[in-house]
Amino acid sequence: MSRWDAPPWLALLVFAALAAVPSVLGDYWTGQMARYLLFGLFAASLALVWGRAGILCFGQAMFFGVGGYAMALLTLGVVDIPVLADAWAALGLAVLAATLFALLVGVFLFWGGGISGAYLAIVTLALAVILEQLVRGWYTLGADNGLSGVPPLPVGDNPWDPRPTYYVLLAIAAVLYAGLAMLLASRFGVLLTALRTNPQRLTYLGYSVVVLRIAAFVIGGAVAGLAGALFVATDAFASPSLIGFALSAEVLIWVALGGRSVLLAAFLAAILLRVAESYLSEALGEWWILALGLLFMLSVALAPHGLLATPLLWLRARRKPKGPAPA
Amino acid sequence: MDAMIAWAPLLLDALSFVLVLALVSLGLVVIFGLLGVINLAHGELFMLGAYAVALAVGWGVPFWLAAALAALAVGAVGWLISAVLIERLAARPLDTILATWGLAIALRQGVVLAFGPQSRNLDAPTDADVVLGAISYPAYRLYLMALAATVLIATLLLFARTRFGLTARAAMARPDMAAALGIDVRRVWRRTFVLGAALAGLAGALIAPLISVDPYMGLGFLVPAFLSILVGGSASFAGVLVGTGIVGGADSLLGHWLSPLAAQIVVFVVAVLAIRVRPTGLVRAP
Numbered sequence: 187m188s189r190w191d192a193p194p195w196l197a198l199l200v201f202a203a204l205a206a207v208p209s210v211l212g213d214y215w216t217g218q219m220a221r222y223l224l225f226g227l228f229a230a231s232l233a234l235v236w237g238r239a240g241i242l243c244f245g246q247a248m249f250f251g252v253g254g255y256a257m258a259l260l261t262l263g264v265v266d267i268p269v270l271a272d273a274w275a276a277l278g279l280a281v282l283a284a285t286l287f288a289l290l291v292g293v294f295l296f297w298g299g300g301i302s303g304a305y306l307a308i309v310t311l312a313l314a315v316i317l318e319q320l321v322r323g324w325y326t327l328g329a330d331n332g333l334s335g336v337p338p339l340p341v342g343d344n345p346w347d348p349r350p351t352y353y354v355l356l357a358i359a360a361v362l363y364a365g366l367a368m369l370l371a372s373r374f375g376v377l378l379t380a381l382r383t384n385p386q387r388l389t390y391l392g393y394s395v396v397v398l399r400i401a402a403f404v405i406g407g408a409v410a411g412l413a414g415a416l417f418v419a420t421d422a423f424a425s426p427s428l429i430g431f432a433l434s435a436e437v438l439i440w441v442a443l444g445g446r447s448v449l450l451a452a453f454l455a456a457i458l459l460r461v462a463e464s465y466l467s468e469a470l471g472e473w474w475i476l477a478l479g480l481l482f483m484l485s486v487a488l489a490p491h492g493l494l495a496t497p498l499l500w501l502r503a504r505r506k507p508k509g510p511a512p513a
Numbered sequence: 514m515d516a517m518i519a520w521a522p523l524l525l526d527a528l529s530f531v532l533v534l535a536l537v538s539l540g541l542v543v544i545f546g547l548l549g550v551i552n553l554a555h556g557e558l559f560m561l562g563a564y565a566v567a568l569a570v571g572w573g574v575p576f577w578l579a580a581a582l583a584a585l586a587v588g589a590v591g592w593l594i595s596a597v598l599i600e601r602l603a604a605r606p607l608d609t610i611l612a613t614w615g616l617a618i619a620l621r622q623g624v625v626l627a628f629g630p631q632s633r634n635l636d637a638p639t640d641a642d643v644v645l646g647a648i649s650y651p652a653y654r655l656y657l658m659a660l661a662a663t664v665l666i667a668t669l670l671l672f673a674r675t676r677f678g679l680t681a682r683a684a685m686a687r688p689d690m691a692a693a694l695g696i697d698v699r700r701v702w703r704r705t706f707v708l709g710a711a712l713a714g715l716a717g718a719l720i721a722p723l724i725s726v727d728p729y730m731g732l733g734f735l736v737p738a739f740l741s742i743l744v745g746g747s748a749s750f751a752g753v754l755v756g757t758g759i760v761g762g763a764d765s766l767l768g769h770w771l772s773p774l775a776a777q778i779v780v781f782v783v784a785v786l787a788i789r790v791r792p793t794g795l796v797r798a799p
Contacts, residue, residue: 242607294789301792304551307610308739309785315736316781323774435614442611472626479618486612487601 191367192450192498200454201360208349217348220420222460223359227413229440229456230366230449235406236438237446238370240382241399244307245314246410246437248291249284251429253411254418255321256280258333261419264326273340277415284411285404292403296396311431318430332425339419355416359453362409366449369405378402439482445495455494518647527765529654532661533720534761535754538738539668540712542753545742547685547705549606550599554613555738556731557620558710562587562717563726564624567635576638576722583718584711591710595703603702617731624728632727657719664715668708669750681705737764740784746794755796760784 204223208216232246259265260276291313295301301309321327328334342350369375377398380388385395418424427433437456444455459478467474489496537559544552562583569579598616602609637653672678683691684701692698716734724730737760745756760780767776787795 242610301789304545304549304607304610305743305788305792307551307607308743309788312736312740312781312785316778316785319774319778319781323772323778438611439615472622476619476622476626479615479620479622481615483598483612483615483619486608486615487598490605490608 191370192448194367196498197363197367197450200450201356201363204356204457205353208352213348216352218460218464219457220348220352220355221417222457223352223355224413224417224420225437225440225460226453226456227359227362228410228417229437229444229452230363231406231409231413232437232441233444233446233449233452234366234370234378234409235402236441237448237452238375238378238382239399239402239406241403242303242307243310243403243406243434244438245310245317245431245434246406247429247431247433248310248314248317249288249407249410250414250417250433250437251317251321251424252287253280253284253414254424254428255327255333256283256411257415257418258336258424259327261337262333262335264333273337273419277412277419280415281408281412284414285408288404288407288411289400292400292407296399296403298396300396300399311434314429314431314434318426321426321429328424330426332423334423336418336422336424338422339416351420355420358412358416362412363449363453366409370449374401439478441492443482443485443493445492445498447491448495448498451492451494451498455492521645521648522650523766523769525650525654525658527762529658529661529723530765531757531761532658532665533716534734534738534741535665535757536661536712536716536719537734538741538753538757539665539750540709540716541738542742542747542750543668543672543681543705543712544709545747547681548599548603548609548702550602550609550613551606551739552599552613552709553610553735554594554617554620555709555713556733556735557617558587558591558713558731559717559734560624560726560728560731561590561620562714563635563721563730564628564717565714566718566721567633567726570635580715580718584715587714587717588707588711590714591707592703594710595706599706600699600702621728621731628728630728632725634725635721637722653722657723661716661719664712665754668712671708672750677704736781737761740781740788742794743788743792744784744795746796748794749796752794752796756794759795 204219207219211219228246228250231249232243235241235243235246257276257280260267260279261273295306295309322330338345339351339354341354370378377388377393380393381395381398381402388398389395414428418428440456440459441452443459444453445451463474463478466477470477485493491499537555540558541552541555544550544555565583565586566576566579569582570576574582594616598612599609602612637651639652639656641652642649643652643655670678672681680691680696681701681704683694684696684698688698691701717730738757741756741760742753743756744759745754746752763783764776764780767779770776771779
């Protein structure tokens with residue numbers, strides 16, 4: 187069994203701290219943090235696909251965006267299916283849409299040998315650019331203006347109180363985190379690690395590398411789609427920037443800076459970086475982006491396991507001196 | 514005859530775009546082929562070339578000299594990038610994608626901080642038109658094409674016919690064996706990276722008078738350049754030329770009928786399909 191993930195007590199601690207946010211930070215930050223939780227979930231989806239399964243996807247925002255746009259189209263009644271205008275039914279269908287889209291892209295990319303390594307990065311990047319351009323030129327989807335006025339999740343009685351929504355989103359994030367962590371600690375998680383480290387041996391042992399790659403990709407796509415759908419409902423706005431290359435590259439930075447192979451590190455890094463951005467982009471202005479770019483570059487060069495995950499790995503290494511080093 | 518007169522400027526425009534894209538792609542492919550490094554900062558090197566020429570012209574340096582200086586300056590930046598960043602990551606080629614992306618963000622934002630986010634325009638060294646039979650065509654674009662074609666051929670000859678080219682190709686194909694034969698592989702890497710950077714800088718400098726120069730111009734060339742080398746095949750220079758011909762030519766020509774947005778979508782979709790069907794590219798390795 188290889189469990190590279192953060193110890194459960196640490197995850198509990200993180201989620202407990204997040205649960206205290208509304209009582210400590212006030213309404214404005216609670217509303218912001220609700221969005222950041224969803225970016226955290228989005229980052230966790232990429233940690234699974236890239237950090238675990240070794241699929242360097244430069245277009246993860248495609249699934250975030252498909253989930254988001256599906257949610258917006260259904261709840262705004264642009265696609266008029268009365269039964270599905272209900273927020274929760276729409277959420278389910280949005281996740282389904284992102285999942286099916288991920289399946290389609292996954293089959294296209296991986297079937298019959300398919301594309302891997304550096305080529306995969308470029309092709310997924312190109313796909314994200316295509317999708318963004320398509321949305322920007324598509325009038326029904328609001329083109330460049332996006333779709334605004336997406337109704338919020340029907341949580342609580344007072345729409346101006348961000349706390350009920352925050353707690354619901356935190357509960358969803360916690361359940362999904364636990365689910366993904368359990369999945370990665372299971373047999374399937376071991377297979378995903380093998381997929382990254384030694385696919386030939388996996389084939390030799392009788393597993394289908396193609397099916398496993400597609401499975402990892404689809405799970406990642408479904409989680410990203412859910413995060414996107416919830417984000418659009420929370421933000422009341424679906425814009426082309428949610429589906430394209432810019433957000434795809436950004437989530438990659440969050441995951442790389444946090445720690446690509448540790449779910450909790452990716453989840454937390456997305457939240458912390460967004461918080462840092464809110465604070466520092468005021469203080470540093472344009473210098474913030476420069477600093478982020480340089481920090482990203484240095485972290486990849488000097489601490490490839492990520493700035494949050496590297497201390498965790500030291501912790502592990504000290505406790506179990508004979509444990510194998512993570513690949 | 515009338516049809517030809519209508520078509521000729523379009524075809525010439527497409528050809529000049531293809532030649533500039535080929536300079537960018539060639540720089541990208543020597544770095545990719547030799548080091549297995551996907552240089553996502555390549556578009557920013559191209560952008561730096563455009564800024565360098567705009568600055569030098571602003572100081573009163575004649576355009577053609579400024580373009581040469583821009584190529585040299587960007588080559589020097591490439592030397593620094595290779596020495597400080599790329600060579601350290603040689604054992605982790607996939608991580609160079611991420612590191613060069615961080616570098617690209619930093620370079621782009623550095624230019625925003627130094628020169629502002631607004632775009633600027635640069636006058637071509639000549640605004641004369643040349644009469645070619647029944648049409649007249651801007652002389653600068655003709656010079657541009659001639660120069661780009663010359664540099665492309667010179668680069669191909671450099672790799673095919675010189676001692677540097679031979680050692681570079683050896684280091685590309687069998688780095689261990691080349692090192693065993695006494696070739697300083699690291700030095701070859703660095704020189705090649707500098708060459709690739711200088712080509713990007715030159716391409717940026719040459720195209721600066723034709724498009725608006727802004728900090729984000731690199732991205733618009735990076736993706737088409739990558740798709741070009743993957744469509745054509747990264748194993749040979751012929752592949753690069755075929756790839757840029759298809760991607761750049763289709764992008765430029767389709768833009769006249771469809772909107773530029775629709776043209777880009779069509780070209781990217783076709784390119785992705787082509788890469789999926791033939792991952793080794795249209796042109797097989799020699």
